[in-house]
Amino acid sequence: MHSTSSAQPQIDQIFRALSDPTRRDVVERLSAGQASVSELAAPYAMALPSFVEHLRVLEGCGLVTSQKQGRVRTYSLAPQQLKLAEDWLGRQRKLWEGRLDRLDAYLLKLKKEKRQ
Amino acid sequence: MHSTSSAQPQIDQIFRALSDPTRRDVVERLSAGQASVSELAAPYAMALPSFVEHLRVLEGCGLVTSQKQGRVRTYSLAPQQLKLAEDWLGRQRKLWEGRLDRLDAYLLKLKKEKRQ
DNA sequence: TACATACTTAGGAGATTCCCTAAGTATGTA
């Protein structure tokens, strides 16, 4: 159907997950090291089930992992998925910069031809 | 309320916009150069008003710009906003890598101390 | 002027999101 067809549910979900400030905060917090549900939830006014749903979204797209020990569930960052999003953005930047380079080259050529 | 407080509506909207495969396709297409609404819409089965709504979302968060000449509206990429998202991801990667480095250093120190 | 083209506006249906309260289960502690 499309020319480029970048319909990857995984990337969809990763960008979607990162579009919420609470979830971005959690990712940032976990960059500093693992933490339990209550530790992660503490800074937020939100009801716990609401907050836990954010954690579920993050785990659902593989941005974080968790394991339960006794009654405490501990979350950690899983940075490979972050890389997926970063790679997509990097690819766009390269395309864009490549286009600028070609435009530069073209303008330079025009200028040269004019001079002759 | 939060420790890190990354509640930036702009970044929210950018990640939100990029979470849809049609909109990511459009960004990719525009990386190759500007295009009109009908050119952009051509590959999709979607009704035109639905597709145009995607363009409105992209323009709303500054990822693309448009101008109308006669009856044709032409869209271009505005790559500065892409950089916002890329920067956020890059920052997370640095935090994460920094943490790994500190962990390495710590393990190395442990190993040394054990040897004495 | 008549007709085609390129959007644009209006309104609506169904799914999803993001929050809530109330009540439950499993685990550690006195």
Add this chain to the structure above:
DNA sequence: TACATACTTAGGGAATCTCCTAAGTATGTA
């Protein structure tokens, strides 16, 4: 055993999203 702690499950409500159809406006063309 009684109680507190740390989630977990169930269900619901308002707002937003992503698509649709139908009809409108503005511009170029014969």
